[in-house]
Amino acid sequence: MSTPVVKIENLVKRYKELIALDHFSLEIYEGEVFGLLGPNGSGKTTAINCLLSLLSFDKGSVEIFGEEMSPDNYKVKSKIGVIMQNVAVINELTVYENIDYFCGLYIKDKAERKKCVEEAVEFVGLEDFVKFYPKKLSGGLLRRLNIACGIAHKPKLIIFDEPTVAVDPQSRNKILEGIQELNRHGATIIYTSHYMEEVEQICTRIAIMDKGRQIALGTTEELKKQIKNTEKITVELMEQSAELLEEIRALPHVYEAEYIEGRAEVKFSGGKHNLIRLLTLLQQKDIRFGRVYSELPTLNDVFLEITGKQLRDS
């Protein structure tokens, strides 16, 4: 395979007693929209900061575009765009001036810079707000400004650290679409999030993180194939008995069945006609039931099977 755009090997980062990154490794290739998925505190931002040499680390190595990364490797830095988790813009500058300022760190030629800034404004849809100061922008618009500042110099590698947290659904969709468009125009993307749906929606490959470690890696399909769960069926039951639960557990391919409130939740591993078998059993035993739904595994199920915990905050 070609040289990876990013190669992280055995990174260890300690904050005193706490190990924020625990022998963390990663390879990202040109053209990917690579997702780093993990709950809050799993080490995503620490990994990004180490990657960018914004933070020193205890052990390991980072290469970007085939070169060792260091705080003063400006050649590599000029090819990277970063959209930080916490919006980082200058309140004393207008929207246009902010983008021009960040773009100016990399592009000195005035005419070229003007073109880049205007394209960035258009890309994030801030044409009507160029003279506004950041304080006058809504949360969603501020996020878009943050993105414009990170991408105006047309970086080849763009890192988004949780860009949709606390963003309304409309701006969120615009951000996700924008990321895919940047990718179509040739940028390699790193996208961190604790929202599995977003990562599933836009990422070509995903690393799942927990406690500073990479616990799984692959495409969405590959990750889901790594686990036992292939289908979860939930049935609202009008009556429940211990005997029924035992009979459900004895059905082919069932590996877990429980009563939760008024429902039976049944997890299957493989099998083709699980729903029909389950409903046939209920019919044979003359048990009345309400709503029935079958769900395919999610990345939360992947996380749950590997760590024993829910990925979701709630």
Ligand code: ADP
């Ligand atoms: P994420 O971005 O996945 O939410 P972080 O990389 O921010 O996770 O944090 C990883 C772990 O390191 C967490 O336990 C967090 O509390 C801790 N941490 C992050 N920054 C610092 C810091 N400056 N000092 C001490 N601990 C920190």
Ligand code: MG
């Ligand atoms: Mg973070």
